[in-house]
Amino acid sequence: MKRLVFLDESVRLIFHAVLVGSIYLLFVGHNQPGGGFVAGLVAGAAMSLRYLVGGLAEVRRISRFQPWTIMALGVAISTSTALAPLSRGHSIMASMSTSFDLPLLGHIYASTTLPFDIGVYMVVVGLVFMVFEAFGEDPDAEADEVPEADEEGATR
Numbered sequence: 001m002k003r004l005v006f007l008d009e010s011v012r013l014i015f016h017a018v019l020v021g022s023i024y025l026l027f028v029g030h031n032q033p034g035g036g037f038v039a040g041l042v043a044g045a046a047m048s049l050r051y052l053v054g055g056l057a058e059v060r061r062i063s064r065f066q067p068w069t070i071m072a073l074g075v076a077i078s079t080s081t082a083l084a085p086l087s088r089g090h091s092i093m094a095s096m097s098t099s100f101d102l103p104l105l106g107h108i109y110a111s112t113t114l115p116f117d118i119g120v121y122m123v124v125v126g127l128v129f130m131v132f133e134a135f136g137e138d139p140d141a142e143a144d145e146v147p148e149a150d151e152e153g154a155t156r
Helices: 005-031 035-060 067-088 113-135
Strands: 097-102 106-111
Touching (some): 005 035, 005 113, 035 113, 067 113
């Protein structure tokens, strides 16, 4: 596979900045609808850049976990967060929050919307990994052999 130095270096510089941007969107948008989903899509765009540079092998190096493991953990986190309010007598998906003071950090406000969005983020990232596993062709892999036809047109 022919590599382009300009593309390799650009992706090397941009990849981590795009991932940091996706984490920023995750935390900034956690009190607004769509924070986890949009952040997951931005992380998926970063993975697409890595795919353009190095193919499926490069995407596989991003995470040591299997895509379905990431998705399953995300579904478990989102589901448990959505069902947690039932333990307090609230309806499903009701946002619960608390605030407290920590020595060095100061006043902390914690809400159930952030863990829910983290779960959604993980589902979207796992899905992007699965798409690359399913449809991403490994450029180093041998192509499937096509059966040869004999003189009469029959395949062997």
